[in-house]
Amino acid sequence: MPFNIYDFSGTTKAVDQFLYSTMSPTWAFVVELAIVGIIILLVYAVVGLYLVYAERKVCAFMQNRVGPNRVGKWGLIQTIADLIKLLMKELVVIRKADQLLFNIAPFILIIASFMAIAAIPFAKGLQAVDFNIGVFYMMAVSSIGVIGTLLAGWSSNSKYSLIGAIRSGAQVVSYELSVGLSLLAVVIFSGSMQLSVIIESQANGWWIFKGHIPAIIAFVMFLVASTAEINRGPFDLAEAESELTAGFHTEYSGIRFAFFFLGEYMNMFIVASLAATVFLGGWMPLHIGNLAGFNHVMDFIPPIVWYFGKTVFIIYVIMWFKWTFPRLRIDQLLTLEWKYLLPINLVNILVIAFIVLMGWYIK
Amino acid sequence: MNSVGKYFSDIFYGIKSLWKGLMVTGYYFVHPGTIVTQQYPENRKELKMFDRFKGEVILQHDENNFHTCNGCGICQLNCPNGSLEIITDSVTNEDGKSERIIDKHIYHLSMCTFCGLCIKACPSNSLAWGQEFEHAVFNREALTKILNQPGSLIKKTPKEPKAPKPVVTDTVPTSNPAN
Numbered sequence: 001m002p003f004n005i006y007d008f009s010g011t012t013k014a015v016d017q018f019l020y021s022t023m024s025p026t027w028a029f030v031v032e033l034a035i036v037g038i039i040i041l042l043v044y045a046v047v048g049l050y051l052v053y054a055e056r057k058v059c060a061f062m063q064n065r066v067g068p069n070r071v072g073k074w075g076l077i078q079t080i081a082d083l084i085k086l087l088m089k090e091l092v093v094i095r096k097a098d099q100l101l102f103n104i105a106p107f108i109l110i111i112a113s114f115m116a117i118a119a120i121p122f123a124k125g126l127q128a129v130d131f132n133i134g135v136f137y138m139m140a141v142s143s144i145g146v147i148g149t150l151l152a153g154w155s156s157n158s159k160y161s162l163i164g165a166i167r168s169g170a171q172v173v174s175y176e177l178s179v180g181l182s183l184l185a186v187v188i189f190s191g192s193m194q195l196s197v198i199i200e201s202q203a204n205g206w207w208i209f210k211g212h213i214p215a216i217i218a219f220v221m222f223l224v225a226s227t228a229e230i231n232r233g234p235f236d237l238a239e240a241e242s243e244l245t246a247g248f249h250t251e252y253s254g255i256r257f258a259f260f261f262l263g264e265y266m267n268m269f270i271v272a273s274l275a276a277t278v279f280l281g282g283w284m285p286l287h288i289g290n291l292a293g294f295n296h297v298m299d300f301i302p303p304i305v306w307y308f309g310k311t312v313f314i315i316y317v318i319m320w321f322k323w324t325f326p327r328l329r330i331d332q333l334l335t336l337e338w339k340y341l342l343p344i345n346l347v348n349i350l351v352i353a354f355i356v357l358m359g360w361y362i363k
Numbered sequence: 364m365n366s367v368g369k370y371f372s373d374i375f376y377g378i379k380s381l382w383k384g385l386m387v388t389g390y391y392f393v394h395p396g397t398i399v400t401q402q403y404p405e406n407r408k409e410l411k412m413f414d415r416f417k418g419e420v421i422l423q424h425d426e427n428n429f430h431t432c433n434g435c436g437i438c439q440l441n442c443p444n445g446s447l448e449i450i451t452d453s454v455t456n457e458d459g460k461s462e463r464i465i466d467k468h469i470y471h472l473s474m475c476t477f478c479g480l481c482i483k484a485c486p487s488n489s490l491a492w493g494q495e496f497e498h499a500v501f502n503r504e505a506l507t508k509i510l511n512q513p514g515s516l517i518k519k520t521p522k523e524p525k526a527p528k529p530v531v532t533d534t535v536p537t538s539n540p541a542n
Contacts, residue, residue, distance in 0.1 A: 062388040066400045324388045325381065340374065 006302055009125025036128050040117050044266060049079040051265040051315065058319045089254035094156060097251065101155035106252070106259035109148030113266040115141040120273050121195050123283045123304040134195035135183050138274055139176070142229070145267060146172040149231070149238060149248050152260070156251040164247025167330055168231055168238030174337040175235075178225035181345040185211070185218035185352050186278045189361060195277055202281040204289055210362040214352045219279045221345055223317065226275065228333070230267040233322035237330055268318055269311065276310035283307040289362070412494040417477045420447075421493035422468055422510035429518035430511060432489040434465040438481035446475040465511055472498060473506040 015035075019028040053068065053076065060067025068075030094102065119134050121127040131137045146169060153165020187193055189211050190201040201207075208215050228235035239247035249260045276282060283303030287295045328336065355361050391397050401410065412418065424430050434451040452466040482490045500506060 058392065061392045061395070061398070064391055064397050064399045066398055066402065069402075320385060320388065320392075324384045344374075 006299075007124045012125055036118075040114070040128065044114065044117065044262075047269055048262040048265050049083060051269060052082075052261070053079045054315070055265070055319055055322075058316065059323045062320075062323045083258060086258040087255055091256060092251075092253045094158075094251050096157045098155035098157070101151045102251075103256075105148050105152035105155060106256045106263070107148075108151060109145050109263040110259050110266075112141055112143075112145035112148065113263050113270055115144075116270045117266070119195060120270065121199060121277060121282055122307055123302070126304070127196065130194065130196050132192075132194045135187055135193045135198070135274075135278065138195075138270070139180055139183065142267065142270060143172065143176055145263065148263075152252070153248040156248070158251050160244045160246070160250045161248050164238045164244045164250070168248060170330070171231070171235060171237060171333060172229055174334060175225045175228040175341075178221055178337060178341040178345050179229055181342070181349055182218040182222035182225060183274075183278060184349055185215060188349070188352050188356050189215070195282070198278060199282040199284050202284050202287075204287055205362060206279065206281040206284070206286070208279045211352070212355070212361060214348050214355065215279065217344070217348050218352070219275070221341055221348070222275055222279070223314070223321075225337075225341055226271040227318055227321055228337070230264065230271055232264070232268060232318065234325035234327050235333060236322075236327060237333060268315060272314035272318060273307070273311045275314050276307065280310045280314075281306075282310070412496065416494050416496070417479065417492050418494045418496045419472055419492070419498065419508075420470055420475065420481060420510070421491055422489055423491050424512055424515055425518070428512060428515045430489055430515050431487045431518050432465055432468060432485075432511065433487060433517055434463050434468075435486065437484050437486060438490060441480045441484040443478065443480065444474050444476060446471045447481055464517055468510040470508045470510050471506065472508060473503055 016028075016032065019031055022028075023031070056078075057067040057075075068078035071078040071081050093099075116138050118128040119131060119137055121130070149168045149172075150165045153161040153163075153168070156162070186198060186207050189207055190198045192198060192201070202210075204210075208219050211218070231238045237247075239249075244250070249257055252260060273282075283306050285295070285298040285301055285303065285306050287298060403410070422430050422432055434449055436449050436451075439447045439449050448467075448469040448471075449465060450467040450469070451463050453461045453463050456462045479492070482492065498506070
């Protein structure tokens with residue numbers, strides 16, 4: 001089996017051919033689905049748990065604390081221990097809750113983020129599905145998650161949950177626009193919605209550098225709007241510990257709560273990897289125009305390292321936001337979107353369209 | 364200022380102040396030296412408590428095992444929850460007069476709320492805050508302590524010139540004998 005850390009397409013192709021040569025096409029297809037599903041599930045669990053750990057560490061350092069440091073070396077096993085604890089907790093049945101919706105709400109949230117992972121290009125040839133409308137698909141499935149939030153709030157039959165869920169609905173529906181418009185900036189630049197094509201178009205420089213100031217504005221807008229879309233601080237009105245106890249997941253316990261928790265962190269990972277893919281070139285190494293020597297040196301770092309490096313950087317920035325800024329009020333939140341982000345984004349799109357029309361960006 | 368100018372100046376002022384905040388937390392993130400957490404069981408050897416720390420009430424003794432408590436009982440009267448008990452004795456001094464000394468200065472740590480009224484009230488500044496804090500014991504009788512060390516004596520101040528009235532302050536002296 002050919003294995004090349006720089007290009008996984010050979011490996012995946014070999015696995016594909018092996019499966020199709022040993023069993024009937026139907027079974028080969030099913031086995032492939034199972035393999036991809038299990039790999040993504042493992043990545044999901046490990047990344048989710050370690051994002052929680054990373055968040056606790058980053059938050060601790062920013063508040064002059066040490067953070068988890070007792071379970072394992074530097075507390076590395078802390079979140080796994082937490083997960084085991086949550087697995088053993090009682091699932092409290094809420095008597096007047098809508099049981100069916102209450103039970104499926106966490107799964108809707110998880111499924112939404114799980115579907116989004118499928119389209120993320122982790123490295124060259126390491127992408128489960130490469131849609132020709134990848135950007136559109138990512139936006140569409142990631143906004144299914146809000147249905148889970150709304151259902152959780154509605155079915156819990158609790159005022160805290162309902163207020164949190166309604167706030168979350170208003171917030172996600174508003175910020176969806178800005179997320180879409182800021183992604184549209186790069187779609188205009190690269191002329192495609194396919195994530196692999198967008199990455200290939202950054203072979204001579206990332207869009208954040210090639211697109212001048214409008215691309216940087218779009219990048220910042222994307223970071224702000226997507227932080228709001230995933231309900232993270234400073235836009236965590238849906239949870240708002242100090243006023244709504246825990247917002248939409250107040251009534252959840254045990255592993256259902258863990259699902260919400262994991263889903264939140266995975267949404268952050270998805271948003272960060274989308275930003276890395278679209279604005280910072282995904283797995284594409286840092287290339288500067290035609291500097292062949294420099295580009296060659298950069299190519300020695302494997303694409304998967306580039307991808308995770310960029311994603312971790314953006315995750316760090318999002319955590320940095322969360323642990324610096326105070327939470328917005330609901331009116332400030334909507335003012336920020338409708339009076340600032342949306343108009344600036346629209347003007348930005350117009351400017352980008354003009355730049356692309358005149359060919360003023362670095363090709 | 365017109366509204367359009369205000370709109371843009373709001374944006375730039377907002378970004379500036381947000382950036383200022385980000386710089387503060389970013390500085391802490393890259394400077395592990397700013398961590399203030401004491402990792403207690405590991406650092407118990409070098410852990411130095413602060414001067415203002417209220418660990419327990421102690422009766423100060425100097426290096427010759429002298430204290431300044433004359434057994435007046437004001438600390439006992441001032442204690443809101445009866446943590447202090449003073450058992451006095453009387454001896455005959457060199458002038459042939461009967462004099463009051465303390466036999467036992469009993470301190471019930473289990474009842475103490477660390478309010479510090481005894482220390483504030485002490486006219487001869489003999490009580491102070493000790494900085495010992497590992498008070499956990501298996502038997503609560505162990506929390507009843509006798510503050511005067513065995514064989515300790517009251518420190519005689521010379522009669523003349525008359526010593527100025529001691530100023531009642533909350534300061535903590537440096538000597539900290541273990542009980």
